[in-house]
Amino acid sequence: MLNKNHPRYQSLVYRDKIVKAHENGILADSGMIAHGRGETFDYLIGEKTTDNSQNTIDVAACYFLTSKNPVLSVNGNTTALVSEEIAQLADLLDIPVEINLYYRTPERIVNIEKVYRDLGVKNILGTDDDDFIDTPDLDGPRSPVSIEGIKKADLVFIPLEDGDRAEKLYALGKDIVNVDLNPLSRTAQTSTVTIVDNIVRVMPALIKSVEKYSDYDNSDLQEKIDKFNNNVNLDTAIHDIIKRFE
């Protein structure tokens, strides 16, 4: 039983989700460790959405609304923490969810696919029924990139993704919206839009932002996109962390 009076109650709730997802065959061992890495960064940014992060989320929403074929690419950690919001966003934008796992096993694919099917997601890519592009320059037990999921996509949303895949997608000419609590990571540095924030706060805010900006003219959305500079965004995120230490 979690104690609601604990100063880190929210953090413990999400830790609990991570442990359960591990038990349910959704999360690899390394996913638990990755969650811990995220906890530290979230602690450093003060466990809140900064003004800079909110603006970046709004820019991401504008990208979603101006792109032709966005795809939501999910892994075990994203599924453990925010599967409901992913399903909601996929429904809102009428776009597919692609399952992409670092440690791909048939069991984990099936388990994760079931999570999204149960949430009503119709268009699921990256399952074992899908065709794959070989990605020989991705080292290690990396999951391949699904053809359907990626070939047509002009925008890929890759929360909690690793640097190798981000670079690969970037080389394929895709726009990348990424959620990464580490502003120094390769993924953060490679992406078109890097939301330096906790995925559990980002997803509800992103849905709200997509709803808000869906009423705007395309030229207004494009103006917001053009004003955005990801390097300035990352610099601001880094300085927000430094301020916490001081």
Place this chain on the structure above:
Amino acid sequence: MLNKNHPRYQSLVYRDKIVKAHENGILADSGMIAHGRGETFDYLIGEKTTDNSQNTIDVAACYFLTSKNPVLSVNGNTTALVSEEIAQLADLLDIPVEINLYYRTPERIVNIEKVYRDLGVKNILGTDDDDFIDTPDLDGPRSPVSIEGIKKADLVFIPLEDGDRAEKLYALGKDIVNVDLNPLSRTAQTSTVTIVDNIVRVMPALIKSVEKYSDYDNSDLQEKIDKFNNNVNLDTAIHDIIKRFE
């Protein structure tokens, strides 16, 4: 198979030890997540022992050599990563190892005890044969504090320990040497000597330092201790991290 050419090979080796310890019933789920938190802090301090950390390790060695009854208090993460070095230090100083687990279960106690028995440690405290002090002010599933382990101790080494227990030990009037990668943590702030460094680098360095200072006069050791200020140490550690971000 781990790829030796991976830029984070060492980090992957220790991650592997953590996963194995989890499989072997030594580490709780939360221990895997805690390891991830440590990885981030280690990344931030540059994955190396700073001059400030080496000096703090030397001061810790002086404390070990001038204390009457030091105890090495270990948990699952410490055991997963540096059980051999813990056994070596216990042997070198002829002092006990106390098992103290946040999520205490009879199985984990037995598994961890076996690790140290196999490494030749004779004096193991905190097992279920031991007597315990009730610690009603420690919230949650916290392990009790073993009487034998703590009553006689004037110095307790608590690597990777949580804040609640550190404060409890401090209130009991013990000197505390702690290893914590987060210089902002309650444990770090509560301890007599906080080594802000990765336990896998600290343990070999600490053993070396104990060997070196064991030739020194007591007055020289005391002088080194008197010159040390843990607040200055923590400030330096924080600034070393800020420098990395800049």
